[in-house]
Amino acid sequence: MADLTTNFAGIHSPNPFWLASAPPTNTGEQVMRAFDAGWGGAVWKTIGEPITNVSSRYSSSDWNSQRMMGLNNIELITDRPIEVNLREIAEIKRRYPRHAVIASLMVESRREAWHEMVKRTEDAGADGLELNFGCPHGMSERGMGSAVGQVPEYTQRITEWVKETARTPVLVKLTPNVTDIRDIARAARRARADGLSAINTINSITGIDLSTFAPRPNVDGMSSHGGYCGPAVKPIALNMVQQVMADTVDGPPIPLSGIGGIGNWQDAAEFLLLGCTSVQVCTAVMHYGYRIVQEMIDGLSNWMDESGFATVDAFRGKSLAKVTEWKHLNLNYKIVARIDEALCIGCQLCHIACWDGAHQCIHVDRVSGPIDGPVELHAKPHEVGREKIAVTPMPRLGPLKQHIGPYAASLERIPRVDETECVGCNLCSLVCPVDGCITMVERPNGLAPQTWAERNACAQDASPHGPG
Amino acid sequence: MELATNPDIAQRFPDLYPALDARAAVVEANRCLNCFDAPCMGACPTHIDVPGFIRRIAAGNVTGSARTILDANVLGASCARVCPVDVLCEGACVLHGKHQKPIEIGRLQRFAMETFYHAGGRLALRQRQERSQRVLCIGAGPASLACAAELRQHGFQVRVIERRLLPGGLNTYGVAEYKLRTADSLREVEMVRGLGVEFEVCHVDAASLTQLEREFDAIFLGVGLGAMKRLEIAGANSVDGISAADGIIDALNFIAAYKTGTPLRVGRRVVVIGAGNTAIDAACAAKRLGAETVTIVYRRHRQNIPAFAFEVDHALREGVEFRWASLPTAIAASNKALSLTCVTLAQDANGRLTPQPGSEFAMECDLVIPAIGQSPLLELLSQVRGVTMKRGRVIVDRATGQTANPKYFAGGDCVNGGREVVDAVADGKRAALGIAAWLNEKSSTRPEVPLG
Numbered sequence: 001m002a003d004l005t006t007n008f009a010g011i012h013s014p015n016p017f018w019l020a021s022a023p024p025t026n027t028g029e030q031v032m033r034a035f036d037a038g039w040g041g042a043v044w045k046t047i048g049e050p051i052t053n054v055s056s057r058y059s060s061s062d063w064n065s066q067r068m069m070g071l072n073n074i075e076l077i078t079d080r081p082i083e084v085n086l087r088e089i090a091e092i093k094r095r096y097p098r099h100a101v102i103a104s105l106m107v108e109s110r111r112e113a114w115h116e117m118v119k120r121t122e123d124a125g126a127d128g129l130e131l132n133f134g135c136p137h138g139m140s141e142r143g144m145g146s147a148v149g150q151v152p153e154y155t156q157r158i159t160e161w162v163k164e165t166a167r168t169p170v171l172v173k174l175t176p177n178v179t180d181i182r183d184i185a186r187a188a189r190r191a192r193a194d195g196l197s198a199i200n201t202i203n204s205i206t207g208i209d210l211s212t213f214a215p216r217p218n219v220d221g222m223s224s225h226g227g228y229c230g231p232a233v234k235p236i237a238l239n240m241v242q243q244v245m246a247d248t249v250d251g252p253p254i255p256l257s258g259i260g261g262i263g264n265w266q267d268a269a270e271f272l273l274l275g276c277t278s279v280q281v282c283t284a285v286m287h288y289g290y291r292i293v294q295e296m297i298d299g300l301s302n303w304m305d306e307s308g309f310a311t312v313d314a315f316r317g318k319s320l321a322k323v324t325e326w327k328h329l330n331l332n333y334k335i336v337a338r339i340d341e342a343l344c345i346g347c348q349l350c351h352i353a354c355w356d357g358a359h360q361c362i363h364v365d366r367v368s369g370p371i372d373g374p375v376e377l378h379a380k381p382h383e384v385g386r387e388k389i390a391v392t393p394m395p396r397l398g399p400l401k402q403h404i405g406p407y408a409a410s411l412e413r414i415p416r417v418d419e420t421e422c423v424g425c426n427l428c429s430l431v432c433p434v435d436g437c438i439t440m441v442e443r444p445n446g447l448a449p450q451t452w453a454e455r456n457a458c459a460q461d462a463s464p465h466g467p468g
Numbered sequence: 469m470e471l472a473t474n475p476d477i478a479q480r481f482p483d484l485y486p487a488l489d490a491r492a493a494v495v496e497a498n499r500c501l502n503c504f505d506a507p508c509m510g511a512c513p514t515h516i517d518v519p520g521f522i523r524r525i526a527a528g529n530v531t532g533s534a535r536t537i538l539d540a541n542v543l544g545a546s547c548a549r550v551c552p553v554d555v556l557c558e559g560a561c562v563l564h565g566k567h568q569k570p571i572e573i574g575r576l577q578r579f580a581m582e583t584f585y586h587a588g589g590r591l592a593l594r595q596r597q598e599r600s601q602r603v604l605c606i607g608a609g610p611a612s613l614a615c616a617a618e619l620r621q622h623g624f625q626v627r628v629i630e631r632r633l634l635p636g637g638l639n640t641y642g643v644a645e646y647k648l649r650t651a652d653s654l655r656e657v658e659m660v661r662g663l664g665v666e667f668e669v670c671h672v673d674a675a676s677l678t679q680l681e682r683e684f685d686a687i688f689l690g691v692g693l694g695a696m697k698r699l700e701i702a703g704a705n706s707v708d709g710i711s712a713a714d715g716i717i718d719a720l721n722f723i724a725a726y727k728t729g730t731p732l733r734v735g736r737r738v739v740v741i742g743a744g745n746t747a748i749d750a751a752c753a754a755k756r757l758g759a760e761t762v763t764i765v766y767r768r769h770r771q772n773i774p775a776f777a778f779e780v781d782h783a784l785r786e787g788v789e790f791r792w793a794s795l796p797t798a799i800a801a802s803n804k805a806l807s808l809t810c811v812t813l814a815q816d817a818n819g820r821l822t823p824q825p826g827s828e829f830a831m832e833c834d835l836v837i838p839a840i841g842q843s844p845l846l847e848l849l850s851q852v853r854g855v856t857m858k859r860g861r862v863i864v865d866r867a868t869g870q871t872a873n874p875k876y877f878a879g880g881d882c883v884n885g886g887r888e889v890v891d892a893v894a895d896g897k898r899a900a901l902g903i904a905a906w907l908n909e910k911s912s913t914r915p916e917v918p919l920g
Binding site (some may be wrong): 064065344345346347348349351352364408409413433434 | 504
């Protein structure tokens with residue numbers, strides 16, 4: 001079985017799966033149950049001067065009958081006394097010495113306050129510190145959280161204060177609510193942070209109650225912007241992780257703990273492939289409980305075994321080299337859509353998507369005829385399309401045509417691709433509900449690979465008006 | 469036109485399938501792929517925009533969903549309950565192609581319609597322009613109701629006449645109560661009445677037809693079929709009657725009786741002759757009304773049965789027994805019970821079913837329910853001048869429903885020989901558009917005078 005042990009800038013854990021600083025890490029009792037379930041580490045719910053929360057606190061976006069595609073919260077940091085949290089950390093480190101306990105911290109922006117907090121936390125036995133410069137609601141109004149993380153100078157200064165006294169690794173948690181997350185990551189690196197974690201939640205209003213006009217969550221008739229997380233934010237998080245890990249301005253990248261919509265081992269693998277050293281999970285646990293880590297460990301191990309990766313380091317960051325700027329993409333690479341008629345169920349979603357949303361090259365105009373070879377048409381494609389879109393037919397008079405041959409749909413319902421018009425955009429393969437039915441196949445055009453940058457350079461060389 | 473549901477009947481005939489609750493409906497609606505030019509639409513004779521109404525359920529717009537259904541099919545509520553969806557919309561669902569359960573279109577439609585009616589929803593007139601021309605619909609079954617509603621949407625003045633006390637045709641009198649309650653059928657009729665359609669109970673004969681032809685600009689024949697065929701076997705006349713007390717009652721009269729409150733004593737043993745969908749409805753009803761054994765006698769085998777396969781499965785679940793390859797030959801009354809003599813049939817060398825010598829057997833029973841099809845309503849239709857018929861069916865132009873006498877249009881069972889409610893609705897709607905086009909053409913020579 002694959003070795004999942006993780007060393008994050010000196011913080012050791014049995015696997016890369018950590019709980020993010022959030023309600024699932026609110027108390028020692030919870031963290032112990034989480035470790036028993038299999039979590040490798042836990043970032044303690046942010047410790048600071050206790051606050052008073054509101055009720056309600058969470059709201060979500062559902063999609064197509066699936067609950068909590070995205071989760072929004074207006075909950076603040078811990079509402080429990082500092083000494084209670086630290087006492088429980090000490091107890092857990094005594095009972096679970098092999099697991100990682102990272103304390104998330106947030107105090108007022110005074111050097112002495114940070115020094116004191118760091119010392120007390122490390123004395124309690126925390127394996128590392130995560131500076132919460134990301135919380136986008138409530139705390140930011142008090143000059144903390146993202147109010148710090150949105151300004152590179154503040155981020156750098158407070159991180160420097162912490163590093164003055166810290167003996168354990170220091171992580172800076174980044175907010176995505178900035179124009180360029182790399183500016184903040186660089187500030188943290190300049191301050192000699194040992195690692196980063198990203199992303200924190202994204203400013204959001206999840207929805208509005210159409211009977212009261214109040215956005216959710218509703219606090220006595222009012223709402224406030226919150227922080228968005230869960231499966232919906234994963235693509236945004238992956239993008240920011242890539243940006244941070246590929247950034248070499250002001251020195252090489254430092255270890256990153258990836259956060260944002262991770263719910264299963266595949267999500268985790270994607271963050272690790274973009275260079276993360278560990279991953280943090282919250283929403284999926286708030287939805288299903290700590291038990292989900294078992295699938296994550298199992299799934300990642302199996303995939304690593306099947307792929308021949310003995311350790312996480314063996315594949316960490318492998319996708320970073322596969323991301324480049326648009327100008328370095330090959331303009332002469334040509335693919336087209338191919339519909340597998342044996343799998344097509346005749347829903348024609350590819351047809352309407354291509355027709356209305358892409359490049360009008362998938363037609364439903366087949367009368368009969370073989371699947372491979374010439375296709376018998378009954379009208380010019382665009383005429384057929386117009387008619388079907390514009391006319392709602394009256395009740396039919398005849399019976400349905402019977403299916404012919406070994407296909408899942410009647411032949412006349414199976415669309416065909418006009419390869420001369422297909423631009424290879426992928427849209428049809430994205431909307432097709434049948435796995436493997438529409439594939440994008442390469443159509444070699446005999447042209448040597450050429451990027452926009454190269455083409456531009458050629459054009460400038462050839463141009464008499466080029467820069468000279 | 470209210471009919472209080474008999475509590476005993478309500479208890480014996482609860483809904484066969486539970487309704488979808490709001491959450492389940494949304495989950496099911498979200499399974500729909502929203503096919504373009506969806507096959508389910510093509511498979512529906514009334515061409516309901518199925519992806520359109522399902523998408524509205526998913527989006528929480530149930531009112532819009534119901535209106536989408538009603539736009540295409542004014543009897544959307546009863547069709548949702550009585551349509552053989554397996555062979556229509558759901559049978560055409562593309563999900564069959566990926567070996568998945570088709571979308572439960574019938575139950576989703578029922579959810580939309582029942583939610584709509586429960587909230588007090590009403591049919592809305594698409595336009596308010598009244599026209600002076602008057603159209604008569606003879607018969608108040610699904611075909612006429614659909615025709616009348618569509619004509620009102622075009623502003624025509626419409627009257628529906630019906631010989632029976634209650635409107636709705638077979639929806640009111642002839643559908644198993646666990647599929648469609650009489651009260652629900654009548655509620656749907658009320659919706660049509662709400663569009664401004666007049667209803668009248670009256671009998672039509674040759675003399676009154678002449679008068680009605682003068683009074684109305686066009687006439688739609690939605691008369692359905694006539695009485696059920698009589699059992700033509702020895703002794704049948706001696707016990708023949710239309711009430712269960714006589715020991716013999718045809719399936720449609722039997723179903724109508726229990727649905728409209730006539731007390732019925734079915735006895736311990738019931739034999740149903742014939743194996744169409746009506747026979748199944750009658751057999752299951754007899755079981756639910758207290759019969760200990762109900763046997764369907766059919767002259768052929770299961771693979772030849774005219775009823776839908778799912779109806780046969782349902783009858784078996786209800787405890788109905790089948791006696792295949794058996795032909796009744798005689799019936800005799802003895803000592804308060806009946807004795808039905810049958811003979812076993814077998815295929816001869818030419819493939820014909822022939823009685824096997826010496827295979828006679830007798831079935832003792834308390835009630836015999838023949839269900840061997842309806843005969844055409846020839847006594848009325850033969851009196852309509854210029855309307856041509858073939859094999860008991862009125863001949864019409866399929867696209868418009870117009871008969872050989874241009875003033876007469878027709879649709880439903882009297883044209884198609886007896887099919888589904890949804891076919892009758894499609895016929896009625898098609899005929900309404902045919903009538904509207906014909907009247908428009910006629911009136912284009914003289915200016916239309918709008919009514920107040």
